[in-house]
Amino acid sequence: MLQIESLKVFHGPIEAVHGIDINVPEGKCVTLLGTNGAGKTSTLSSITGTARATGTIRLDGEDISRLSIEERCKLGIALSPEGRRIFANLTVYDNLIMGGATRRDKKQLTADIAAWFVQFPVLGERSSQRAGTLSGGEQQMLAIARALVSNPRILLLDEPSLGLAPQITAKIFEIIRDLKTLGMTILLVEQNASAAIEVSDYVYVLNTGTISSHGDASKFGDGTKLVDELTGVHR
Ligand SMILES: Nc1ncnc2c1ncn2[C@@H]1O[C@H](COP(=O)(O)OP(=O)(O)OP(=O)(O)O)[C@@H](O)[C@H]1O
Ligand SMILES: [Mg+2]
Structure with a gap:
């Protein structure tokens, strides 16, 4: 569904990603792993259109790399950003309405929000609460749900477990698994x-702007060897 070829991403004069290829097939969960500063967020920003990039980015075969942020959103690209970036002063419900801002079918949008409240009951219970008063885990759920109400073809998730306690992290990964089932x-x-x-079904390892390894998720076992490799630990 998403095919990225020879992607380079720039921040001003700095080249953060040095020509990578990524393929995300329909209905699959593909993971981009990497340590701090590897270029993960830069890669996602090039897909949403917020970072300058060269190379091709195809969605369902169509090259979207010259399209505006809004056009890409309308074609079905949605991001749950690093650090969540929810609108703290708006209610949970209004955050979700913002997520559907580019949709024309407003009536269907409210029906879809009601449907996502079934998937995320805690958000339904707190729909009129100010989003800034939610816990970290609830804010993460809101960021994911806000991306989902745009009715995306592909969901981009940037570090959804960052800063969350192990139990809450487990809950977030359960949600990801549920979304895959859907x-x-x-x-x-x-x-x-x-x-x-x-x-995940497939994993790419990003190392200072280049893909250092990739393969079926099963190839990476429980990830211990990979973490050692990335952090330079020799057991
Ligand atoms: N707006 C920016 N201006 C200048 N340099 C940037 C900008 N954003 C990112 N960079 C640089 O690009 C490189 C990749 O950063 P990026 O945020 O994509 O990494 P990341 O893998 O998402 O890291 P993290 O795990 O810390 O979120 C880093 O060297 C970073 O300093
Ligand atoms: Mg990042």
């Missing part, structure tokens, strides 16, 4: 290698 196509960015490998 048929959602997911590109996941994570530093939590073992949990990410477990929910």
Whole structure:
């Protein structure tokens, strides 16, 4: 569904990603693993259109790399950003309405929000609460749900487990697994290698802007060897 070829991503004069290829097939969860500064967020920003990039990015065969952020959103690209970036002063419900801002079918949008409240009951219970008063885990769920109400073809998740307690992290990965069961196509960015490998079909390892290894998730076992390799630990 998403095919990326020879992608380079730039921040001003700095080249953060040095020509990578990534393939995300329909209905699969593909993970991009890497340590701090590897270029994971830069890669996602090039897909949503917020970072300058060269190379081709195809969605369902169509090259979207010259399209505006809004056009890409309308074609079905949605991001749950690093650090969540929810609108703290808006209610949970209004955050979700914002997620559907590019949709024309407003009536269907409210029906879809009601449906996502079934998937995320805690958000339904708190729909009129100010989003800034939610716990970290609830805010993460809101960021994911906000991306989902745009009715995406592909969901991009940037470090959804960052800063969350192990129990809450487990809950977030359970949600990712549920979304996969619903048929959602997911590109996941994570530093939590073992949990990410477990929910993924395919894994790419990004190392200072280049892909150092990739393969079926099963190839990476529980991720221990990979973490050692990335952090330079020799057992
Ligand atoms: N807006 C920016 N301006 C200048 N340099 C940037 C900018 N954003 C990222 N970079 C640089 O690009 C490189 C890749 O950063 P990026 O945020 O993509 O990494 P990351 O893998 O998402 O890291 P993290 O795990 O810390 O989120 C880093 O060297 C970073 O300093
Ligand atoms: Mg990042």
